[in-house]
Amino acid sequence: MAAPFEAIADLDRLVHEPARLAVLTALSMCRAADFLYLQRLTGLSKGNLSSHLTKLEDAQLVSIEKEFVGKMPNTRVALTRSGRAAIERHWKRLDELRRDASNWSE
């Protein structure tokens, strides 16, 4: 078992950042969600959310598609296969950490 700090430092920071973790967690529960939904969910400004999504897209964790719904442009975000694997791995790691944390004070 790793020491507490090592275990936490070992977490994937790209995924673990709170807003990105919320986005990836939400996307893991659906096929796709639009930008507006993710914006409401995270409470981030457009620019800030865009910047997070760009980072996730660059890391090939999400795919972003633009389309029209009626006359309104709409941006749809979905997890890629590697994104889904990354968030599942991350949640598993968090669960392990939570379990291990109960032994740290002993």
Add this chain to the structure above:
Amino acid sequence: MTANLERVRAVTANFFFWQGLRWVPLGIALILLSFGPLTKRAIGDPWASIISLTTLFIALWLSTTVLGGYYARAYGRVQLMPGQHARRDTIKWLVVYPVMFVAMILDWRINAPVLLSGAAFGAGIEAYRRSTGGGRQHYIVAATLFALLTFIPTLGLATSRELLVPLFGVLGVVYVVGGVLDHRELVRVLGPARMATEDNGSAI
């Protein structure tokens, strides 16, 4: 943080069901339809049936077109994975609805000594709560209320057959109150509604 993320999971996977205001017109329609026998006595058929059908269509239109559009503009859209809720749908159609239907038939046909539909509706409401993301304690209150209604015939106040139509009125009240409280929960997770007026992702 984990609890918040659990909420995010629950809301995203059940986004449609948490759009509580959608259920309000349907609840009002159910309440009005529960007065159906009185309307029929007052104005007779076919007008009573025409009013009932019109009420139902207006409620469906408000729920889908008007309020569905409102939620899409205010909170965006979520696309589910195909078959994501297959287990829930199977249980709903093969267990919950048939049990409710059989209970209503028994209450109507044999005038059961207890209101079987009360227990069946109560169980149905609890199944709905659990299968659509949990939380929302108000549905536990509603399920308990329905369970208690089961025993009204034993008090001699009304027979189970007489209670069957008013039961839909009570269900309508649950739709209205539950819907408003579901909306409040949604706002807690997603924040207050702000309408999108332009490309919602133009910054990307």
